[in-house]
Structures are given as C-alpha cells and as structure tokens.
Amino acid sequence: MKAALRRLAANATGLGIRMLARIVTAVRAEWAGCEPVPRQRIYFANHTSNADLPLIWSVLPPALRRRTRPVAAADYWLTSPLRAFIGRDVLDAVLIQRRPEDRAEGEDPLAQMTNALDAGASLILFPEGQRNMTDADLLPFKAGLYNVGRARPRVDLVPVWIENLNSVMPKGEVIPVPLICTVTFGAPLQIGDGEDKDTFLARAASALRDLGRPVETSI
Amino acid sequence: MSPHIRDLVMLLMGTVGFLALATVIAQTIRARVAPDGSNAGIENLIARIDAWWIMAACLGLAFLAGRAGVILLFAFCSFAALREFMTLTTKNRSDHWSLLVSFFVILPFQYYLIWIDWYGLYSIYIPVYCFLLLPIFTTLQGDERNFLIRISETQYALMICVFCASYVPALLTLDIPGFEARGVLLIAWLVIVVQMSDVLQYVWGKLIGRHKIAPRLSPSKTWEGFVGGTLSATLLGTALWWITPFSPGYAFLMALAVTLMGFFGGLVMSAIKRDRGIKDWGHLIGGHGGFIDRLDSVVFAAPIFFHLTRYGWTV
Numbered sequence: 001m002k003a004a005l006r007r008l009a010a011n012a013t014g015l016g017i018r019m020l021a022r023i024v025t026a027v028r029a030e031w032a033g034c035e036p037v038p039r040q041r042i043y044f045a046n047h048t049s050n051a052d053l054p055l056i057w058s059v060l061p062p063a064l065r066r067r068t069r070p071v072a073a074a075d076y077w078l079t080s081p082l083r084a085f086i087g088r089d090v091l092d093a094v095l096i097q098r099r100p101e102d103r104a105e106g107e108d109p110l111a112q113m114t115n116a117l118d119a120g121a122s123l124i125l126f127p128e129g130q131r132n133m134t135d136a137d138l139l140p141f142k143a144g145l146y147n148v149g150r151a152r153p154r155v156d157l158v159p160v161w162i163e164n165l166n167s168v169m170p171k172g173e174v175i176p177v178p179l180i181c182t183v184t185f186g187a188p189l190q191i192g193d194g195e196d197k198d199t200f201l202a203r204a205a206s207a208l209r210d211l212g213r214p215v216e217t218s219i
Numbered sequence: 220m221s222p223h224i225r226d227l228v229m230l231l232m233g234t235v236g237f238l239a240l241a242t243v244i245a246q247t248i249r250a251r252v253a254p255d256g257s258n259a260g261i262e263n264l265i266a267r268i269d270a271w272w273i274m275a276a277c278l279g280l281a282f283l284a285g286r287a288g289v290i291l292l293f294a295f296c297s298f299a300a301l302r303e304f305m306t307l308t309t310k311n312r313s314d315h316w317s318l319l320v321s322f323f324v325i326l327p328f329q330y331y332l333i334w335i336d337w338y339g340l341y342s343i344y345i346p347v348y349c350f351l352l353l354p355i356f357t358t359l360q361g362d363e364r365n366f367l368i369r370i371s372e373t374q375y376a377l378m379i380c381v382f383c384a385s386y387v388p389a390l391l392t393l394d395i396p397g398f399e400a401r402g403v404l405l406i407a408w409l410v411i412v413v414q415m416s417d418v419l420q421y422v423w424g425k426l427i428g429r430h431k432i433a434p435r436l437s438p439s440k441t442w443e444g445f446v447g448g449t450l451s452a453t454l455l456g457t458a459l460w461w462i463t464p465f466s467p468g469y470a471f472l473m474a475l476a477v478t479l480m481g482f483f484g485g486l487v488m489s490a491i492k493r494d495r496g497i498k499d500w501g502h503l504i505g506g507h508g509g510f511i512d513r514l515d516s517v518v519f520a521a522p523i524f525f526h527l528t529r530y531g532w533t534v
Contacts, residue, residue, distance in 0.1 A: 026299075026302060026501065026502075026503060164306065167310065167312075170312045170315055173315050175319055177305070177315060177318040177319055177322065178298070178301075178302045178305075178322055179302060179305055179306045180303060180306040180501060
C-alpha cells in the first residue's frame, strides 16, 4: 500500500516536472541523427544546469522514457529527502558516488552502469562529470563514457545537445526565464576497434559540439 | 438571444463552414496528388488548416467567455510570443532579472491595466515607464557589454509581443455610441480581416505568384500575392461592415489600413528572422511555426486600428 502510494506520488511528480519543463521552455526534440526507437542507447549530453536532466527526460517518448535511466551523482541527489525522492523514485536514476573516497566497500560506478544496461535499460550520461560553469562549450570528458562503451560495445552512444538552458537558468539562479530550448539527438557513435580512450573521447566531444553549432538555413 | 450574441454565432458558423470547405479541398487535393503524404507542400497546407481549427476554437471560446476570456487568451499569446522573441535577443547572464521582470511583472501588469480599463496608463506604460525604468534596472547589474543592444532588443520585444499585442483586447475598452457590448465583434472583425489577408496572400501567391517583393527579407512574398490578398481581404472586411460600427465605405478604408499594416508587419518580422538565421519563430502551432509567425500581422495592425477607431468613432 505504501509502495503503491509512493509510486503514484512519483508518477504525479514526474508529470509535474515534465509539464513545468514544457511550460517554461516549450522544449522541442530534434532527432537529427537517429530516430526515437526503442534501441538500447547511452545518451550523452552537455551539462550546464540542474534542469538538463528533466529536459532530456521530458522529450523522450513515454515508451523510451520508461526504459531510460539517468546516471546521476549520489553526492547531489541523496543530500535531502526531496532530492532523494526525485532522484530514486521519479527519475529512477543510477546514483553513483563521484569521489572514490566516498564509495562503500565494493561500490563500483562502472558495474552499476553495466548492471543497468544488462537489465535492459538505456542510460543518460553527462560525460563532463559536473555542470559546466565556464565560457567553454564543453569541459573535458571523464573516462566513464569510454569505459562503459568498451564494456558493452553493442550499445549505441548517442550525442545529445541541449541548447539555451544556461540562459533559462544561469548558475546560482533559482527562478527560470521562459525561453525556448531545443534538445538535438545526433548520430550514434561506437568505439572503434583498438581506438584508445583519448581519441574516442575527443571524437565524442566533437560530435556533441557539432550538434550545437547553428546550421545556416537555406530558406 | 441578444443581437451581438446572434452576430457572433453567425460569424462562428461562417468560420466553421469556411474551415470545413478548406479541409475538404485540401483533402481532395491530397487524395488526387499524393495520398501517401509525400508532397510536403500539401501536408503543410493540411497542418495549417488543422491548426486553424484549434485557433478558431480558442478564439470562439474566448469571445463567448467575454472580456476575461479575451484578455486571458491574449495574455497567454503575449507570453508565448515573448518567449519566442527573447530566445533570439542578445542577452548576458546579468540580464536574468530584467528578463524575469519582463515576463512576470511587465506582461501581467499591462493586461491588468487593460482589465481595469485604465487607458491613460496602459497606452504609455511600456513605451514610457518601462522604456526608462527597465534600462535603469539593468544598470544595477553593472554589466556594460553590449548594453545598448541588450536594452534595445528587450524593449523591442516588449513593444511587439506585449504592448502591441495587448491592443487587441484593449478594443473592448472603446466606448462607441450605439455599439455597446459589441466589442468582441470589433476584435473578431480585425482578426478575420488580417488573418484572411495572410491566407489569401498565401493562396494568390501559390496560384499566380511570380514576382518577389523582397527576396532577401521574405522569399515567399510576391507582388501577385500581396495585391490579390490585401484587395480580396479588404473586400471581405467591407462585406462584414454590419458587425462593425463603420459604414461600408469606412469599413473598406479600415480594412485596407489593417491589411496593409498586417502585410508590412509580416515583412518586418520576417527580416528579423532572416537576420537571426531562423525560418520560424517557434514550433507550437503545427504548419505555421510559432506564435509570432501567426500573430505578426495582427500585432502590427491592432494599435493603428485601435487609435483610428478611437479617434473617429468613440465619444
């Protein structure tokens, strides 16, 4: 009974978050390099705001959304009961400890992610590892995207560019400005045979960056 | 049934009949030419007509709900339009609070002023008070980069999306002798004439359009579409003189004025789009683009129409 109520509250909160995202940002998905089909994928996105995750989550079609789990920082999402509720129950996030010294005995982020993939889920990953507060368009990627891609080579790695959210909610601000955001899904990548970590991460970063470049319209 | 409700119902029935005819024609063309949906032009035409059904339903409901309905509908349109416009303006991080004030203070207050019918303030609140006070507020953030561009573009966005758009519901506040309680019909007339001018320009342009008026600013506008569309919409406005306070002759002149303003409004907004490298302002109105794509002509026509009517027909 209690679990059912919790499930209901989580669904209602999820709906509320998606509606809020749409009211404020009128968010639109652009499937530029792939289709919204139920293939197993790791969506990797640029990260400028706490609202990035709800935004990607909002534009995924319901059938895909239910099978897609964000990878998020436990040291952020477990700091208050409300965040924990949203992180665990609403977003169904794979919560990882970013700092090795905070990890419990035997806790391994890579194993957490591969376990989720083996259970059939797709993942949303922010390979920069933290919010980008700089003027650069991307921070250097952490190794996680490469490691999980190597461990499960059959999973598509899809770059996802989130446009405009840093103007909607600059760092430190609480009230969002209503501006239109676009979430662009690029063509899937795979790690090449013998491709080393730095080469692949550079390739992934440039594929992501290219989605953010404005395209000259011919009309 | 009171006369203005009866006229309103007749207009709505006429609109439903017109849209039904448009749907039948478009579906017939699709069945003949490309039943598999492979012709992008026809699919866009059908998407546009479908969106018109929804827009006409929203307007009709707002009209039947009266003053509160019309003000709420246009306040929402202003919000959606401002969101599209501000997405494209030059802004720094330090503009966050100026933007919040624009959306959540200036916009609601303008519509509140129209609700309480305070003409002396709603007609100068944004062009005078906001024009002076918002840049002062922006200086408090202490960021001089692109300052003139930032404050100018913000002010322009407010003028177009809030101030000018709010002149549509403001038509309800006009006090025209012998025209009491018929304010919504004035709005209906303006919207029908200006929007039908857009539609007829599109139709004439598609049928016989050859010579482009301003290829750099708006590739789809042709001389044939412009002349045919504005003239036929002006004739439609004249034929609808019986729902307005104007005589047929004045209805003709008014319709000419609003269709011309509407045409040039579309051209101005199109030039802004071209400069910013976008095709449409948004994506929320299927087939048409964004709210500004549909509202641009009405927004340019409404203030002029309001002041001409106020000058010539109110006490």
